[in-house]
Every structure is written in C-alpha cells, then in structure tokens.
Amino acid sequence: xxxxxxxxxxxxxxxxxxxxxxxxxxxxxxxxxxxxxxxxxxxxxxxxxxxxxxxxxxxxxxxxxxxxxxxxxxxxxxxxxxxxxxxxxxxxxxxxxxxxxxxxxxxxxxxxxxxxxxxxxxxxx
Amino acid sequence: xxxxxxxxxxxxxxxxxxxxxxxxxxxxxxxxxxxxxxxxxxxxxxxxxxxxxxxxxxxxxxxxxxxxxxxxxxxxxxxxxxxxxxxxxxxxxxxxxxxxxxxxxxxxxxxxxxxxxxxxxxxxxxxxxxxxxxxxxxxxxxxxxxxxxxxxxxxxxxxxxxxxxxxxxxxxxxxxxxxxxxxxxxxxxxxxxxxxxxxxxxxxxxxxxxxxxxxxxxxxxxxxxxxxxxxxxxxxxxxxxxxxxxxxxxxxxxxxxxxxxxxxxxxxxxxxxxxxxxxxxxxxxxxxxxxxxxxxxxxxx
Numbered sequence: 001x002x003x004x005x006x007x008x009x010x011x012x013x014x015x016x017x018x019x020x021x022x023x024x025x026x027x028x029x030x031x032x033x034x035x036x037x038x039x040x041x042x043x044x045x046x047x048x049x050x051x052x053x054x055x056x057x058x059x060x061x062x063x064x065x066x067x068x069x070x071x072x073x074x075x076x077x078x079x080x081x082x083x084x085x086x087x088x089x090x091x092x093x094x095x096x097x098x099x100x101x102x103x104x105x106x107x108x109x110x111x112x113x114x115x116x117x118x119x120x121x122x123x124x125x
Numbered sequence: 126x127x128x129x130x131x132x133x134x135x136x137x138x139x140x141x142x143x144x145x146x147x148x149x150x151x152x153x154x155x156x157x158x159x160x161x162x163x164x165x166x167x168x169x170x171x172x173x174x175x176x177x178x179x180x181x182x183x184x185x186x187x188x189x190x191x192x193x194x195x196x197x198x199x200x201x202x203x204x205x206x207x208x209x210x211x212x213x214x215x216x217x218x219x220x221x222x223x224x225x226x227x228x229x230x231x232x233x234x235x236x237x238x239x240x241x242x243x244x245x246x247x248x249x250x251x252x253x254x255x256x257x258x259x260x261x262x263x264x265x266x267x268x269x270x271x272x273x274x275x276x277x278x279x280x281x282x283x284x285x286x287x288x289x290x291x292x293x294x295x296x297x298x299x300x301x302x303x304x305x306x307x308x309x310x311x312x313x314x315x316x317x318x319x320x321x322x323x324x325x326x327x328x329x330x331x332x333x334x335x336x337x338x339x340x341x342x343x344x345x346x347x348x349x350x351x352x353x354x355x356x357x358x359x360x361x362x363x364x365x366x367x368x369x370x371x372x373x374x375x376x377x378x379x380x381x382x383x384x385x386x387x388x389x390x391x392x393x394x395x396x397x398x399x400x401x402x403x404x405x406x407x408x409x410x411x412x413x414x415x416x417x418x419x420x421x422x423x424x425x426x
Binding site: 003004005007008009011012014015018019022023025026029043044046047048050051052053054055070073074076077080081082083084085087088091095100102103106107109110113114117118121122 | 147148149150153156160163164166167168170171172174175177181182185186188189192193196199200249250251321322324325326328329330331332333334335336337338339340341342343344346347350
C-alpha cells in the first residue's frame, strides 16, 4: 500500500511544479519580449536553431538567477523529464524497505539503463 | 487550441497536427510530443496508482524492456534523420498510428478467452493484485502470467515510442492484457504508468540530440494538460462511444495524410497537397462508414 501512496503523490507534486515553472517562464518571456539574448521571434519560430542541443547550461544557470523566461521554461522541462526517473528511484527505496529482492533487482537494472542512456548516448552520437 | 483535441487522443495526434498543419519539422514535433506525453502520463498515473487501477509493482518490473526499446528506437530515429531519410519517418509514423488505431478498435471486442493458470513468473515477480471494480461493485482479484512474453511486446512498444516520440500505449496494452492476461482496466492504467518512464527516456535522448524546441515543448505541455482536463469533462457529458468513433476517424485521416506526405517528400511519387488532403479525407470517410456499420466498434475500452 505504501508504494502506491508515495508514487502517486510524487507524480502529482512534480507535474504541478513543472507546469507551474513552464507557465511562469512563458509569461516572463512574453512580457519581456526576449530571453538570454534571443528575441522572441527566433524562439517561437518552428525552424529555430535554438533547441536543447544548442543551449549552453552555464548560461541557463545564470539566466535562472536573473529570472530569464527561457531558463525557467527549461527548468520546468527538466523537472518534467526527471519526474519518472524520480518515481523509479523512490520505488526502489520502497522496495528496499519491503525486502522484495527480485523486483528490486529488476527496478535497479531499469534505473541503471536509464542512467546509461543519459550519460553514454551524448558521447556516442 | 490543439489541446482539447489532444486530450482525447494523446501523443499520436500531436505530431501529425504539428507537422501537417503548423509546419513544424518532424524532429521538433516528436520531441514536443515525447515530453508532453510525460505530462499526461504522470497526471493520469498519479490518479490510477492511488485508486489501485495501476499496479505499480507490475509496472516497475515490466518497464525494463520498454526502456531498452526506447533507447534503441531513439538512436534509430537519429540514424534515420542523419542519413537524410526524414520522409521515411512520416511513413513509419503513419503506419504505426494506423496499427495502434486498429489495436484500440479491437480492444472493445469481448473478454480474453485464453485464460492461463498462474505460472512461475507470477510467483517470482509477485504479479498479482486486486482492485475495486465500480461496474460490478466488487473487489476483483487478478494475476499476471507470461512475464517474458509481455517484456518482448513491450520492447517493441518502447522501440516505437523511442523512434516516434509517442507513448506506445496501444502496444503496451496488448502486452499487459493479451500476453499477461491482466484485466483491461488494469492493463490500460498500468500502461499509462509505464509510459512516463518510456517517454522520459526518449525525451532525455532527444534532449541531448537537440530535438527539443523549448517553447514548442512548453506550449505543448500546457496545451495537452489543459486539453486533458477539458477532454475529460466533455467526455463525461456526451457519449464516450461517439467521441471514440470521431477520434478513430481523425486518427485515420492523420495517419493516411502522414503516409502520403512522406511519399511526396521522398521525391519518387510526387503528390500535390490538395490531393493528399482529398485522399486522406476519402479514407477517413470510409473508416467512418466501417465504424457506423459495425456498432460494436468504440464500445467500452
């Protein structure tokens, strides 16, 4: 029973935080008209070169302190992507607590695979 | 704007709408779709896990192969894009959404007849549970079998999810319902629990490949979340069956249009835009006729 409650609330909280951040970011972006030196026309252009591969993390981090719309949107997106991973980690913690070894092994393998995907893929492509 | 439609359908609608009508490159469309699938999956799963329809334990032991599939799928997509075969993605997408449409339609037909006794995987992975069924007003106990077969099917669903940025829910349900013999309600709910992890893996790879357009993804997430709310409200007011029939027709139109656009882009057989829309519309109307003639399509999922 405990597994269900923990997972349900983490999914809900993270989704709300993420959507809140994204909305805040979009509002700031439209109020200001530009973000991190990119004018809004370039940012909303469907063929924009400004994508996750082109943005620099240190710049995003600085933008966060200066309340830049784009940085806040990106933070919201990161929270969104991290939610399921967080869910797996919490699930593993609950399974450790419940001493369910086989399920634990499968869950840990899953997590390792995801981490490998994050860390290795950018290097091989 | 697009959100209210999406709420009824999910990621499989978002990519064609973005590419066909709003002129977004398919890379960015699949990226936005993958990331907004996480949003829908997480908010749905949090409800399903709480009311006991999604079995978190089954979800956690079964999502292993979808994740492997998603990684391989996303890398395949990268390979296809970098070898200049973008048109191929349109065709693959069209066929995949046709397949998932057919799977969704067939789902309404009758209960599974091949009920298997619990096997060793049921015991080892504790693939059982119970839920309160509101239509029979009783607590139903269930168990899952053939874990390995489900893992094989879920690998395929992960692959398509990773390649096309969709959730792969229709394939997940086949794995959970048909292979594991789980009740359909449990299968659909557990599937939306799994989709979060699949789409997160896809999104992370897309992220590092630069397929995510931040503003487009942000707007899609918000659109999809609002759309899901409105969609749920509309669904409860008007007949769910009618909505599902319309949804099937729209999906048919979009899939055919995606295939035609892909054929056109390949340069082998040029098809003017007007003809693309016309052919898709004709096919969609044919689908509508088929649906209307077989009244069972669109019954309870």
